[in-house]
Amino acid sequence: MDKKELQKYAHNLMFELSNEELEALEGDFDVLKAQLDLLNKVDTTNVEPMVYPFVLETTYLRPDEADHLLTQEEALANAPQVKQGHFVVPKVVK
Amino acid sequence: MxxxxxxxxxxxxxxxxxxxxxxxxxxxxxxxxxxxxxxxxxxxxxxxxxxxxxxxxxxxxxxxxxxxxxxxxxxxxxxxxxxxxxxxxxxxxxxxxxxxxxxxxxxxxxxxxxxxxxxxxxxxxxxxxxxxxxxxxxxxxxxxxxxxxxxxxxxxxxxxxxxxxxxxxxxxxxxxxxxxxxxxxxxxxxxxxxxxxxxxxxxxxxxxxxxxxxxxxxxxxxxxxxxxxxxxxxxxxxxxxxxxxxxxxxxxxxxxxxxxxxxxxxxxxxxxxxxxxxxLKEDYIKEIIAKMDELPDVKLERYEKKMGLSAYDANTLLSDKELANFFDETMKLCDNAKLACNMLVSEIQGLLSKLGQSLCESKLSPGALAKIVKMVDAGEISSKQAKEVLSAAIDGADPSEFAQKMGLKQNSNEDEILKLVLEVLNENPQSISDFKNGKDRAMGYLVGQVMKKSKGQANPALASRLVKEELAKR
Known part of the structure; x- marks a missing residue:
């Protein structure tokens, strides 16, 4: 993973990375990649891909009954900026 | 192109x-x-x-x-x-x-x-x-x-x-x-x-x-x-x-x-x-499907084929789920689909729009409508009287109690109406000769007099038939 690629992913997620951060991340990814390469050496012939760590069939569905509700004040408690009961964020559409 | x-x-x-x-x-x-x-x-x-x-x-x-x-x-x-x-x-x-x-x-x-x-x-x-x-x-x-x-x-x-x-x-x-x-x-x-x-x-x-x-x-x-x-x-x-x-x-x-x-x-x-x-268990899915509400196409077919409603009437009912459900509930309690449908789509909708109410806001119940349909069907009240009863039922009145209280009942007793017809004919010799001279309107006048004498209670179809029969005899 080179700096250019990292910058691209950062842009996709709409944030900027400083040069120092890019350096540090590049180093981190080298380590990560080396470890993933180790995994790639494992022979997986005839092994089905798994999504979950263990096979467990569930049947539970939650009954459609109201349980837990936050007040408006609680919902907005972490918001840096609030207006008329709404979260306020920078406008990103034209 | x-x-x-x-x-x-x-x-x-x-x-x-x-x-x-x-x-x-x-x-x-x-x-x-x-x-x-x-x-x-x-x-x-x-x-x-x-x-x-x-x-x-x-x-x-x-x-x-x-x-x-x-x-x-x-x-x-x-x-x-x-x-x-x-x-x-x-x-x-x-x-x-x-x-x-x-x-x-x-x-x-x-x-x-x-x-x-x-x-x-x-x-x-x-x-x-x-x-x-x-x-x-x-x-x-x-x-x-x-x-x-x-x-x-x-x-x-x-x-x-x-x-x-x-x-x-x-x-x-x-x-x-x-x-x-x-x-x-x-x-x-x-x-x-x-x-x-x-x-x-x-x-x-x-x-x-x-x-x-x-x-x-x-x-x-x-x-x-x-x-x-x-x-x-x-x-x-x-x-x-x-x-x-x-x-x-x-x-x-x-x-x-x-x-x-x-x-x-x-x-x-x-x-x-x-x-x-x-x-999901197969039975669970099957049970959900079995208990589903009737699909609109199935309902339409039922209205047209089983109940004999016209395509226009059936579609009018179907255009509003509330209306269709009300109709279905009514039909559980009476038989005359055509009459119930007519009352619902024309008279009741007319009365409601005057009041600015929707069907579910009004006090009319499927039970009350079914009662009125049965009263008309049995000849107890005329379709004209039914309108008055409907209007009262929309305000929450019980149809039979209201009809009784207001003296709204239809008289279908042939002997009683014949008596009135004979009275009217005897009182209106001019109309009889008008009728004989080809003035069909005269008959309508005579039936109207019978209705008046009966205070609006005579069965109009019966009154009309008896007037015609008696005129033929004279």
């Missing part, structure tokens, strides 16, 4: 459950901002989604109503994108294993039926509502997490009218089986249309244009007619169509460019690790 239009439609429909798709927070449309959320909807750390049983049930019902094959293993996936209407940074949806595949519905245009295939129905969660102000955006998370189904058609429609009929039919079916309010104006049913134009003799499809912001069925037809004009003009001039997303503009009744399509976004779909696949 003539072009062939090809239309495919994606519809998002909010399921009318009490709580959200993955959280137990109750949701109501039009509540104050951010008062229908909990930690799951706001994606606070440490929360886990938990699938709503009712949402799954309603999705199954939608699939069954539209003839889709249902996947008994419910799986969810993540659709990753970064936007402020989605606090988790991803939407939980069913990308790889939709709950239903390969269905259809049938539209009917001037007696001609056409099948429109449905590719898939999948469940997902709705996003937050954003209000874009001058220089900032306000977010209301009430809608975040509301259960949705997305219904994806095949590109089987070729005219604006077919598209409108398809959406109308879907709306009707979904409201009838009670899975969604399907109100386009309130956003509980949202419609995106893909449309392309190609030369009529061409094998290939044209460039796809997507139209958003269609908030009524009439607008769907208008927008597509406009697109046909716009695109065919461009083709005629030898210009190319770009793959755009456009939106319908209510004011100008046209479509306007929203954005050019810049490569497709990679949503990096992967199976949702927080929700294990849920296996």
């Amino acid at each position: 003539n072009y062939q239009m090809t239309i495919g439609i994606e519809i998002h429909m909010e399921l009318n459950t009490k709580t959200k798709m993955f959280s137990g927070a109750p949701y109501h449309f039009k509540k104050e901002a951010n008062t229908c959320t909990n930690e799951v909807d706001l994606a606070l750390p440490g929360t886990l989604p938990c699938v709503n049983q009712m949402a799954v049930k309603k999705a199954i019902e939608a699939c069954a109503a539209l003839n889709l094959k249902i996947d008994p293993l419910v799986c969810f996936d993540r659709k990753n994108y970064y936007y402020s209407d989605l606090p988790k940074g991803y939407q939980i949806t069913q990308q790889f294993h939709p709950i239903g595949r390969d269905g259809y519905l049938t539209i009917k245009d001037e007696g001609v039926s056409k099948k429109i295939r449905i590719n898939r129905i999948h469940m997902e969660e709705d996003t937050a509502k954003q209000f874009h102000l001058h220089d900032e955006t306000l977010i209301d998370f009430n809608r975040a997490g509301v259960p949705l189904i997305e219904i994806v058609s095949e590109p089987d429609m070729h005219t604006p009218r077919e598209a409108a009929l398809y959406v109308e039919k879907l709306r009707q079916i979904m409201t009838y089986i009670g899975v969604s309010d399907a109100k386009m104006e309130e956003g509980s049913m949202r419609c995106d249309i893909n449309v392309s134009l190609a030369r009529a003799d061409s094998e290939e499809l044209g460039v796809k244009v997507e139209i958003k912001n269609l908030n009524s069925i009439a607008n769907i037809e208008t927008a597509l007619k406009y697109e046909y004009e716009r695109q065919s003009e461009l083709y005629d001039k030898g210009e190319t169509i770009t793959q755009d997303t456009r939106r319908f503009d209510e004011k100008s009744q046209t479509t306007v460019l929203m954005r050019h399509k810049e490569g497709s976004i990679d949503y990096k779909y992967f199976p949702e690790p927080n929700i294990f696949p849920i296996a």
